[in-house]
Amino acid sequence: MAMPVIAAEKAIIILDASGSMWAQVDGKARITIARETLATVLKGVPDDLELGFMAYGHREKGNCDDIEMMVEPAAGTAAAILKAADGITPKGKTPLSAAVRMAADDLKFTEEKATVILITDGLETCNVDPCALGNDLESQGVDFTVDVVGFGLTEEEGKQVACLADNTGGQYFSAQDGDSLVKALAQTVAETAKPAPAPEPKPAPVEDEFNLIPTATLSEGGPDIVDDKVDLVWEIYKAKADGTQGEYVTTSYGSTYKVNLDPGEYLISAGEGSAKATMPVTIKAGKVSKPHFVINGAILKVHPRPSEGADVDKDATVTIAWPNDETTFYGEITTVVPAGEVTLNVSIGAAKVSETFTATAGDTIDKDVIVGSGIGSFQSEYVEGQAVDDDIFLEVFEAKKALDGSRKSVTNGYGGNQTFDLPQGDYVVDYTLDGTKGEVPFSIKTGERTDVTLVLDAGVVAFTTPGDDYIEVLGAKKDIKGNRESFDYGYGPAFETTLKAGDYVIKSLDKETPLTVPAGERTEITLK
Template sequence: MRLLHKILVGAVAVLGLAMPAMAAERAIIVLDASGSMWAQIDGKARITIARETLDSVLSTISPDVELGLMAYGHRKKGDCGDIEMLVEPAAGTAEAIKAAVADINPKGMTPLSDAVRLAAEDLKYTEEKSTVILITDGLETCEVDPCALGTELEQKGVDFTVHVLGFGLSDDEGKQVACLAENTGGKYLSAQDGASLVQALTETVAEVAQPAPEPAPEPKPAVADYNFKPSASLAEGGPDIVDDAADLVWTWYKVAADGGQGEYVGTDYYSTFKGTLEPGDYIITATMGYAIASQTVTIKAGAVAEPHFVLDAAVLKVHPRPSKGADVDSDATVNVVWPKDQTTFYGEVDTVVPAGDITLNVSIGAAKVVDSFTAAAGETVDKDIVVGSGIAQFQSEYVEGQPVEDDIYLEVFEAKKALDGTRKSVIYGYGGDQTFDLAQGDYVVTYDLDGTKGEIPFSVKTAEKTDVTIVLDAGVLAVTTPADNYVELFSATKDIKGNRQSFDYGYGPSFETTLKAGDYVILSRDAAGVDFETPVTIVAGQRNEITLTAPAVPTGKKK
């Protein structure tokens, strides 16, 4: 009982203390005086708590407050029309309301909806701002829908609000009357939650009683802290570029005497750029990727220039892949050609290019493909380019299992010969272990290491690796001469015309070469310029070291 008494005293006190601030608005308290108000809380009847609370609070309110009292169910049992305005809303009604409440003898029905309607009409709710505060301990018992009533009053009222204070209602019961408050913009406050009820009611009544706030002064026009705010689009009429990840660059120049581009002034970035320029004429360029647009812009004091640039460009995304479904090759070369220029990328491409005819020359190693198309302004062209390449892995060995570590020269040719017997060179490199990306097809690899030469045919298939082992069947010859003598290696036998094949040459005192296994002749020249020969045999996979000594009696020809 003490809790509910405290809640009512606090609620009505807030109402009384706040009411003096009211001006044109008036309020009516609608008090439930039905038979259920004899129910007790902590040993005291609810009607007694209501009398004590109102008596205590009304003694403290200002005589200027325009407050009225209406009750229902206090005269007859079973009569839904038992609704009476006990005190008309007016200033200085505190004592009259206390006296009226003291004489109430609860006994009847709960026509709370009709009571709220009559209170609203008395307050001229369709013409003036007004509030009804309903204090009830029960639900509607006269077949009127309080929710519908709340909606109706809200639609017709100028600024009408109902706040409902419930005594001892369960949560489900509270929901059935809460709509009357909620549908008019008011609040339902339950006496079951003491502390939060006082706080909520304080806020609600304070809002009702406070005078209307003075209108806020007209805001002063905002002064921009910039005078230049450009925008750009890829196509005429297309959406503005608003992505700050976009590579959008703004550059401005002074206008030269001839009207062209003059002295450079500044640069900034991103689609959201806003800046401040000295008043005057400028030539502004907007650049994104490889697309550029330019125009003359006049900056005026106290104004913001907002020029728009149309780049007439397309977004180009290229994903070079060696085969369908394979990962993008980060080493691929992508040459992009448009009517007035071109550029080259490596790996994946994501850029902006001028709209129009575009040619892509894409290569992975020696495998190449060409793709041509037309890109429209504002379009995003996203292409997977499948080059259709395979891998050829070359391993050079002196003999099987003995790798070549020297810079052996390898060159790959197309297997097919032209009419003159030549082949088209595809790619070359140095080293005993080399890997080449090649288009599918038949090839010949030639090798050249000192005096050792030869060729091996092979084939490549798309998305496959071909291992090619080059066995030189060769050894190493190391020649030492007395000085920087001339040294040349010939075949040991002569052809039908009496000539011997030359394999390699150089100068002493140290000369080294690689030769296929077999017999050879070393031709050298002594200090007097006389040639002399020394036979030598090369064994595959072995090193042969030999020191040349000129014969005591010259046997060769003087050179």
């Protein structure tokens, strides 16, 4: 697939090389598909595109620092990137956020325009919030973008990493097979190579004086809004001959605002979100225009707390909704809402609270919102005192079962040491690590921390085979129909799994080999 030969940019491709990249798609490992995709797409890369290559999770298991810059960004690196990708053996965790941060720093994203292209088949497993990282990089970067390609992710999983692209002005692509992966990666590389649009010229000043000095108020006859109250968003467009919105001119922030504009007809709005007023304004040569905007809104201050007397939770999600629109903030906020019915939804982790009220124009509404949450802290151990440092998956369910025996899922995550914010109640946490599964009940009280230790009673088994042979671990006992339970499977030449202590049968190379797994120990087996 040939790429257009256009202006050069600078980018780094990050490839997920965690253990899950051995999963099969149409009989072929994901890592193999990824290598083939790189070979196809890099054929059309412009000669002057400065492209680098990074991978994570390819050197050791359970290490969140296993991130390596394999090819530094430079022109003409296609061959070097392909060679580096061919030498990768997936095996570890998924520190995708730390990898993006490292790539951004390498590209000097606070000084120059830069792009990171992330290809991942899994979610973050190293206790870093990719959404918050995106916001942080966007706020510091000169012109920084992350494009994310979710390879084999479900729609719900995709949403959990798409925010990394959304928050930096990038794009998220879903790829479920080799063809769609080629298409997605080719598009991200093509977008990276496009030249940036020329900046629009700034309006010329009029004799070093401002010719537009607008003011705004929340309600008719109310006092002007000043900067110590709340910031406003000012948007200016040229007006067409019929009075409708025309060419974009500028956007500015702050309750007090002054600017120089060329003489002409404009449409100007002041406010925030749906709480704003728009009016036509005429700028005349040598004259100062002082339009007054009545926003018809109220100031809303929200202080989200997990419990009475607790500190404000800076990571709380605050969604404000009104008819036909809504907006989302994080932590403690001060904003402007339109007069009328407003619904406030606040969540801390899985704990949520909702309230609907009427906002009156000109009012200041100050709310302490008590979400009613506690903390569940989970420590996973192979045996007592021996911590799990691998990609163990935890999922929290409500303890109560439905009529069909199912439970409602509340939240989930990866890692041996995790914490979740949960509403008060009774729960069950399910854990899965390779072929090891189990569940533990626990309870949460508002404003309290509950520590839960998950003792897996398990050991690690490492298999070595002559080639990429199929390996399956089965239970030693057969059921009444003569079948054995399958606990895990993988492919050689090196395959590692975690199993509860006990007896098993290994099926590989057309043979069945007995296996006993001791708890808290590593067992190494060579299959010949």
